[in-house]
Amino acid sequence: MESSQASPESRIPNPEPRLTRVSPERLTDFCVRAMTTVGMTEADARITAGILVRTDMRGIFTHGTVSLRRYVQQMRDGGVNPRAVPQVTSEGPAWALVDGHRALGMVAGHAGMMAAITKAKTTGVGMVGVRHSNHFGAASAYALMALDHQMIGLAMSNTDVVMNIPGGRGAMIGNNPLSYAIPAGAQPAMVLDIAMSTVAGGKVATMKHLGKPVPLGWLTDGDGQPTTDPGVFPSPGALTPMGGHKGYGLALLVETLAGVLAGAAMTTDIISWAKETHQPCDEGHSFIAVNVGAMMPFDRFQARMDELIARMRTAPKAKGAERIYVPGEMEYESEQTARQHGVPLTEMAVNSLKGLAEDLDLHTYLPFDHSAIHNPQSATQ
Amino acid sequence: MESSQASPESRIPNPEPRLTRVSPERLTDFCVRAMTTVGMTEADARITAGILVRTDMRGIFTHGTVSLRRYVQQMRDGGVNPRAVPQVTSEGPAWALVDGHRALGMVAGHAGMMAAITKAKTTGVGMVGVRHSNHFGAASAYALMALDHQMIGLAMSNTDVVMNIPGGRGAMIGNNPLSYAIPAGAQPAMVLDIAMSTVAGGKVATMKHLGKPVPLGWLTDGDGQPTTDPGVFPSPGALTPMGGHKGYGLALLVETLAGVLAGAAMTTDIISWAKETHQPCDEGHSFIAVNVGAMMPFDRFQARMDELIARMRTAPKAKGAERIYVPGEMEYESEQTARQHGVPLTEMAVNSLKGLAEDLDLHTYLPFDHSAIHNPQSATQ
Numbered sequence: 077m078e079s080s081q082a083s084p085e086s087r088i089p090n091p092e093p094r095l096t097r098v099s100p101e102r103l104t105d106f107c108v109r110a111m112t113t114v115g116m117t118e119a120d121a122r123i124t125a126g127i128l129v130r131t132d133m134r135g136i137f138t139h140g141t142v143s144l145r146r147y148v149q150q151m152r153d154g155g156v157n158p159r160a161v162p163q164v165t166s167e168g169p170a171w172a173l174v175d176g177h178r179a180l181g182m183v184a185g186h187a188g189m190m191a192a193i194t195k196a197k198t199t200g201v202g203m204v205g206v207r208h209s210n211h212f213g214a215a216s217a218y219a220l221m222a223l224d225h226q227m228i229g230l231a232m233s234n235t236d237v238v239m240n241i242p243g244g245r246g247a248m249i250g251n252n253p254l255s256y257a258i259p260a261g262a263q264p265a266m267v268l269d270i271a272m273s274t275v276a277g278g279k280v281a282t283m284k285h286l287g288k289p290v291p292l293g294w295l296t297d298g299d300g301q302p303t304t305d306p307g308v309f310p311s312p313g314a315l316t317p318m319g320g321h322k323g324y325g326l327a328l329l330v331e332t333l334a335g336v337l338a339g340a341a342m343t344t345d346i347i348s349w350a351k352e353t354h355q356p357c358d359e360g361h362s363f364i365a366v367n368v369g370a371m372m373p374f375d376r377f378q379a380r381m382d383e384l385i386a387r388m389r390t391a392p393k394a395k396g397a398e399r400i401y402v403p404g405e406m407e408y409e410s411e412q413t414a415r416q417h418g419v420p421l422t423e424m425a426v427n428s429l430k431g432l433a434e435d436l437d438l439h440t441y442l443p444f445d446h447s448a449i450h451n452p453q454s455a456t457q
Numbered sequence: 458m459e460s461s462q463a464s465p466e467s468r469i470p471n472p473e474p475r476l477t478r479v480s481p482e483r484l485t486d487f488c489v490r491a492m493t494t495v496g497m498t499e500a501d502a503r504i505t506a507g508i509l510v511r512t513d514m515r516g517i518f519t520h521g522t523v524s525l526r527r528y529v530q531q532m533r534d535g536g537v538n539p540r541a542v543p544q545v546t547s548e549g550p551a552w553a554l555v556d557g558h559r560a561l562g563m564v565a566g567h568a569g570m571m572a573a574i575t576k577a578k579t580t581g582v583g584m585v586g587v588r589h590s591n592h593f594g595a596a597s598a599y600a601l602m603a604l605d606h607q608m609i610g611l612a613m614s615n616t617d618v619v620m621n622i623p624g625g626r627g628a629m630i631g632n633n634p635l636s637y638a639i640p641a642g643a644q645p646a647m648v649l650d651i652a653m654s655t656v657a658g659g660k661v662a663t664m665k666h667l668g669k670p671v672p673l674g675w676l677t678d679g680d681g682q683p684t685t686d687p688g689v690f691p692s693p694g695a696l697t698p699m700g701g702h703k704g705y706g707l708a709l710l711v712e713t714l715a716g717v718l719a720g721a722a723m724t725t726d727i728i729s730w731a732k733e734t735h736q737p738c739d740e741g742h743s744f745i746a747v748n749v750g751a752m753m754p755f756d757r758f759q760a761r762m763d764e765l766i767a768r769m770r771t772a773p774k775a776k777g778a779e780r781i782y783v784p785g786e787m788e789y790e791s792e793q794t795a796r797q798h799g800v801p802l803t804e805m806a807v808n809s810l811k812g813l814a815e816d817l818d819l820h821t822y823l824p825f826d827h828s829a830i831h832n833p834q835s836a837t838q
Contacts, residue, residue, distance in 0.1 A: 166752070168580060168581040168751050168752070169550055169551065169579070169580035169581060170550065170551040170580035170581045170582040170583075171580075171581040171582055171751070171752060173753075198550070199549060199550035199551035199580050199582075200549035200550060200551045200552040200584070201551040201552055201580075201582050201583075201584045202551075202582075203581070203582045203747065205752070228713070228714075228718075240775075241769060241772065241781065242781070242782070243774060243775055243778040243779075243781040243782065244769075244772040244773060244774060244778070244781050245772075245773050245774065245775045245776070246772075246773055248768070248769065248772045249769070256710050258710075258713050266709060266713070268706035268707070268709070268710065270700075270702075270703045270706060270707075274700065296775070299775060299776040300773075300774070300775025300776060300778065301775065301776055318699060318700035318703050319651075319655065319699030319700050319703075319704065321651075321784070322651045322699050322700075322704075323699075323700065323703075324784070325649035325651060325784040326707075328649070328765070328769075328783070328784060329637050329639075329649065331765060332609070332639050332647070332762070332765070333609075333747075335765075336758065336761045336762055336765055337609075337747075337749065337752060337753070337758065339753065342761070342764075342765055343765065343768055344768070366584065366714075368718065370552070371547070371549070371552060371554060371586070371718060372554075372718065372720065377717065377718065380717045380723070381713070381717055383723075384709070384712060384713070384717055384723055384724065387629070387724055387725070388622060388629065388630070388709075391622065391626075391627075391629045392625060392626050392627055393624060393625060393626065393681070394621075394624055394625055394626045394677070394680060394681025394682065395626070395681060395682055397624040397625070397681065398624075400622065400623070400624040400625050401623070401624065402709070403702070403705070403706040403709060
């Protein structure tokens with residue numbers, strides 16, 4: 077599946093990226109080896125690799141294995157502690173707070189969502205805040221975990237500031253992603269994974285790289301005014317919140333749950349993982365699990381979800397529209413294709429993994445022909 | 458306070474509405490008398506009147522006492538049962554499902570949020586679904602209830618279909634409001650109350666009434682294409698979801714929690730309270746309460762919220778911007794003014810209340826001079 081279809085914002089906007097397909101097992105093994113080489117346990121490395129490889133399989137190329145070289149650099153430079161064991165520091169019947177102890181975001185996030193699921197098994201609802209964590213990749217990776225337990229999952233994170241707020245200028249808050257995964261029956265699960273900005277920063281960066289103006293509404297300049305110039309981002313301009321005060325308000329909800337209530341750093345105190353590898357980001361996360369089966373017969377819920385999804389998919393089409401998607405449907409199809417034909421990797425991911433292999437002298441373990449793509453770029457540039 | 462300031466979508470867009478200020482006690486007593494006259498208990502009427510009057514005080518004129526005449530008509534026509542007692546039909550440690558038994562939305566909503574708060578007292582988190590309910594007014598009315606218990610409150614409802622979805626034409630889903638209320642310390646609580654559409658239907662109706670085009674992006678026409686013609690709404694056109702697939706995805710989350718999981722009607726099965734008074738809407742709601750004090754010392758949470766709010770309010774201003782608001786700040790100020798100077802009523806609300814007084818022969822109980830505004834319109838027109 078090409079990523080040229082009407083695409084969620086997190087996809088790479090390049091309409092025809094050159095995709096290399098590789099074995100999921102070999103890619104996973106390579107990732108695991110890279111992380112254990114810098115001191116992570118095999119178990120934590122498997123959790124992390126599983127998340128990153130599945131993210132690639134789902135076509136969310138910006139948040140998959142392309143980031144691993146950077147994560148490994150953080151572990152080498154001290155920003156991330158590869159041996160950290162996330163710990164529940166306080167808890168009640170339906171909640172827990174977890175200290176990530178500077179673990180990789182995937183390790184802390186996985187522990188947080190598992191704790192929420194465990195709470196929801198007993199009480200019906202589980203809510204967990206995680207502090208002292210790092211960049212956790214695609215929020216949907218954690219929401220998806222709930223599906224294996226017949227639960228609804230929600231995952232949120234605050235991020236370093238990239239977004240403007242109404243009346244302000246410059247970046248004042250993160251674009252604070254929120255994801256949900258909702259089980260269905262015959263239909264694929266419904267999965268949303270969005271940031272609170274109108275578009276992802278990566279899209280702006282691509283337009284900047286191509287030397288093209290962006291549509292009015294994506295960005296504000298250094299005066300807080302709308303601009304079409306991608307050059308103002310990330311500074312002195314900023315991304316706009318989706319729907320103006322609505323995206324701003326929702327970003328503040330995520331900041332409250334994942335930052336304030338979790339005890340993590342907030343807004344300008346968060347260090348960007350893209351800019352700094354020696355210091356922890358101290359991002360915070362919030363996870364919620366809802367035990368559907370406790371509240372109604374699970375098959376009844378499934379049938380009702382199937383009905384809701386069918387109403388959307390079979391709705392009268394707009395003139396010129398060929399298909400109506402429900403959230404997560406494109407990623408589901410991408411994952412099915414990947415299971416059959418291999419994990420799709422963008423040229424950027426291939427080059428980043430090759431760079432990682434060079435960093436750690438792991439060339440022989442690369443899951444693709446070493447000469448597949450030339451002109452490797454440094455992931456740290 | 459005039460509602461001419463940069464305004465949340467639910468405010469009436471008329472920049473200079475003629476506001477009549479009345480005594481909150483007298484307005485409340487009038488509303489209570491109207492509801493008890495058609496069979497509601499004094500206690501339920503007080504709950505409902507409290508919600509509607511406070512909504513007016515907060516400047517959310519579209520969802521306050523202006524609607525009471527319609528609600529009373531529903532009770533007289535059978536769509537709403539004024540004597541219904543909402544009932545918990547199943548529950549677990551952190552959740553409950555409530556059957557509203559066709560009660561007025563305020564009565565069912567109040568019972569639902571109280572149940573969520575009660576659960577959260579014990580387990581830290583409470584989540585409650587309500588079915589067989591009706592239009593519940595402003596979602597923030599229920600989220601706000603959590604503040605009295607040092608909790609975070611969330612309130613959601615599905616609605617009759619008014620919104621288009623990406624790739625579709627016509628209305629396929631409600632604009633499914635979501636509200637939160639988050640306690641702070643020295644700062645007012647942070648309160649958001651949004652629908653998932655780009656703008657409220659009321660704004661479109663006003664432009665239609667004025668014979669003016671709407672900005673491109675608010676509406677899609679009968680072909681599912683963007684249009685500036687407000688005449689296409691509510692049919693064959695529809696409101697657009699805010700942020701395209703993001704608002705669509707969030708509306709589906711609300712539909713899942715408030716509709717599917719609560720066991721209520723969903724999407725096209727919901728009957729519009731504005732069109733029909735003899736049949737119940739069967740809207741569903743979802744309420745979540747988060748017991749902040751169980752998770753961290755409440756004063757520490759308050760201090761952290763104050764800090765977050767201060768960072769937003771004191772951020773560098775955009776060129777030409779005089780002030781940065783946090784969610785709920787305008788409504789808070791409106792409420793403070795109302796406590797001092799009386800509840801603000803729009804001309805439409807005054808006329809609706811006068812019409813209600815006529816319907817029930819309650820003229821002598823009106824909280825304002827009966828001749829205050831001439832040319833009364835029927836609320837049912």
